[in-house]
Amino acid sequence: MNKQNENLNVKRHSLAHVLAAAIKELYPNTLMAIGPSVDNGFYYDFDFGDEKIGDDDLKKIEKKMIHILKQNIEFKRRVVNINDAIKKEKDAGQIYKVELLQDLKMKAKNSGEKLEIGYYSNGNFEDLCCGPHIKETKEIAKGSFKIVKIAGAYWKGDKKNKMLTRIYGYAFENKEELDDYLKKVKEAEARDHRKLGKELDLFCFSNLVGPGLPLFTPKGVVIKDELQKRVEEICREYGFEKVSTPHLAKIDLYELSGHAKKFGDELFHVKSHYKQDYVLKPVQCPHQTQIYASRPRSYRDLPIRYMESEKQYRDEKPGQISGLERVIAITVEDGHTFCTVDQVKDEVKNMVNIIKDFYTSLGMWDNHWVSLSVRDYDNPEKYIGEPEDWDKCEKMLEEVAQEMGLEAKRCEGEAALYGPKLDFMFRDSIGKEIQIPTVQLDFATPKRFNLIYTDQNNKEVNPVMVHRAILGSYERFMMLLIEHFAGAFPVWLSPVQVQIISVGESHREHCNDLALEFKNQDIRVEVDNNDETVGNKIRKATGQKVPYVLVIGDKEMNSKNLEVRNRGSKETRSIKKLDFIKEIKEKIKNK
């Protein structure tokens, strides 16, 4: 962290204290918990007791803070003996502070470190704090902060504890920076996939169907199908074959795989009228192992590579479900290779290349980093499989990463249930970090399912499984795409690629003929023959972010040229019809 950020964080932290001081004045009986600085400002957790605080109170609180700041109060530090501090807070009834102090006392006792209890006072308000703080409140620039929202937060982040009221504020060096940030928040809202999904008619939800169950419209499915076609096309080049498996299975499958334990309450149970109940599949891998297991395999058959795009289901907590970001019916693009130990490195390289191809075609590859996600060595019980296999896997992935120049960062505790993995992180156009593609090594699952092949020496051996996801779930990937492109998809993904607009009645037939010509060339086209002004039809097409708009009138009917209006441009260009078709087809082909 650089010095400027440090200074800003000090200001944010001091503002948290000013917030607490304001609350103390407005609501004297409030119990104080903690108030640190965060990425965009600060917060403070309070226990208001029976007092109800709502959004309407935020303005009042902000006003009080400004009032306190105006008095230009100094922050003064004094050091107190721990037992005196505990007594002071106990007398004041500040149970959270008492708990904090007791924790500190215990910690110091265990570590043998010297304990120094600091108090910072600003005016009439004094708060337990290690600092540092600003010297005086005039260091806070006018208009550089804003109290924004109220949220619930469990004491110490533990849901067993009482829920406190958290008040958040944004804070920056000055008013300009705060305004900039507010502008960014607004821009992100304009790109929000839930908003654009509705406006561009890509997906919807129904109260009758239920939350977390998106319904894809014809236009949304165009995008989904194009993505699927693209992934399968690349994967086929690397020897993947498509399979298809049911959406449910006996729970025995997941007890054997270890997923039943891992997912627990997230498993959906399906009652049958007959003997056997089922669960909806939370992952794809176990089903695919059973295709492998369906017949004897020889070393000559390996590697065997399966892929599929099917739904899987997870019973997510209601509060976690949001738009396409987290759903309970997840369409997953998943693939597995079964291979010999000798083949593992090549398979991993193949998969990394697939990921590279796919993300390069979306223009996202340049902005990524790779995580070598290994196990949490302190908690081996979280994983299945033999430690020596884990060692082998982790070493192999490290070697591949090195050989391919991936500059992978080692992240402990990030491994999958059954093995270590390479995770690829990307940044979207508004700077949000997203982890989607992944390549995972797995010696454990084949052993659990007793998958075997016969090797050169006529011995039965377990294959290695390599899991891979390219775009993860279609739902989350579409969210990423919608927000990354702000709805202005590349031509190959655009639900409507060309919008044809008729000028008058006499041009309608010609528009339809032209549309047919485009359709025959596999170009997605829509005609607007409505009795409306050209300007209005242009406006609508622009709002739908269609890449190409053509206006057809007398001029075009009597010419071999088209007047093409590119998305984002207010100008038109004149181009021969056949050249235009060629141009689009070229664009679609090259992605």
Place this chain on the structure above:
RNA sequence: GCCAACAUAGCUCAGCUGGUAGAGCAAUGGUUUUGUAAACCAUCGGUCGUGGGUUCAAGUCCCUCUGUUGGCUCCA
């Protein structure tokens, strides 16, 4: 799940302290036949998310449920 907020016409939203619902767009009908980001006129459209309560009177106040949004890792 928990905390907070929100839910009014297909969409975006108005409706102040309680006095039985409004606008723009969309849709439909008509006029118009339009030349590159909103033609004109008319019509249709809502038991104000659900169920209950308070009141002479509820979109408005209270409770329940459903749905949506933000938050629940940040440790004096």
